[in-house]
Amino acid sequence: MENQKTELETQQAYKVARRIAQSVMRRFAGSHQLVSYEDFVQDGMLGWLEGKSMYFAMIDSFRRQAMMSNYSYKVKGMKEPGLTSFNEDIHSMTHENPVHEWDNQIDAQDILERIQRVDDDVQQFALLGYLYFGMSLREIGEVLDKSHEWVRTYLIEPELSLIREEFR
Numbered sequence: 001m002e003n004q005k006t007e008l009e010t011q012q013a014y015k016v017a018r019r020i021a022q023s024v025m026r027r028f029a030g031s032h033q034l035v036s037y038e039d040f041v042q043d044g045m046l047g048w049l050e051g052k053s054m055y056f057a058m059i060d061s062f063r064r065q066a067m068m069s070n071y072s073y074k075v076k077g078m079k080e081p082g083l084t085s086f087n088e089d090i091h092s093m094t095h096e097n098p099v100h101e102w103d104n105q106i107d108a109q110d111i112l113e114r115i116q117r118v119d120d121d122v123q124q125f126a127l128l129g130y131l132y133f134g135m136s137l138r139e140i141g142e143v144l145d146k147s148h149e150w151v152r153t154y155l156i157e158p159e160l161s162l163i164r165e166e167f168r
Contacts, residue, residue: 005049008112016133017044017054019125023143024058035065048133055139114163126155 005013021040035043040058047057112132118124122144129135129143137148137156144151 006109008109008116012112012116012128012132013045013048013054014041016125016128017041017048020044020055020058020129020143023145024055024062028062035062053135053139054133055135055143110167111163114166118159123155123159126151127159130156131160 018041021037021044024040025037040061043061044054044058047060048054050057112128115124115127115131118127126140126144129140130137135143137151140155141148141151
């Protein structure tokens with residue numbers, strides 16, 4: 001069965017992708033302006049639709065654009081930069097849901113609607129990224145320029161405990 005995305009899911013995905021793209025653009029601001037903001041957003045959305053991490057899709061897009069030409073290496077004698085490939089299979093395995101009993105599953109649509117009721121945009125982004133888009137606390141912290149502990153302590157845990165209570 002094909003995994004169809006709802007209008008609500010797509011809107012939230014764009015919201016998260018824009019926030020991540022802003023962070024990536026800020027991080028690469030003086031070094032390379034090879035990829036535009038909207039290109040990063042679209043690369044993140046494509047990654048999400050393919051079941052990959054938005055953040056890694058954007059970073060991979062930048063890496064592909066930042067590669068030097070053969071002329072630079074062979075004629076000009078430039079050294080090849082070290083490239084790191086993200087192993088998305090390992091990344092996605094860390095976010096698997098270990099519960100396989102249908103009785104214990106909660107409808108993701110209900111959680112998404114609950115997260116949308118959070119007033120603080122930063123907290124809403126953190127919850128969406130963590131619960132819905134599979135971002136790690138470190139990735140969210142990088143986007144927000146905060147530590148992963150700060151993200152966990154001030155953004156995720158307080159609201160997550162309220163959500164758990166609601167869905168009990």
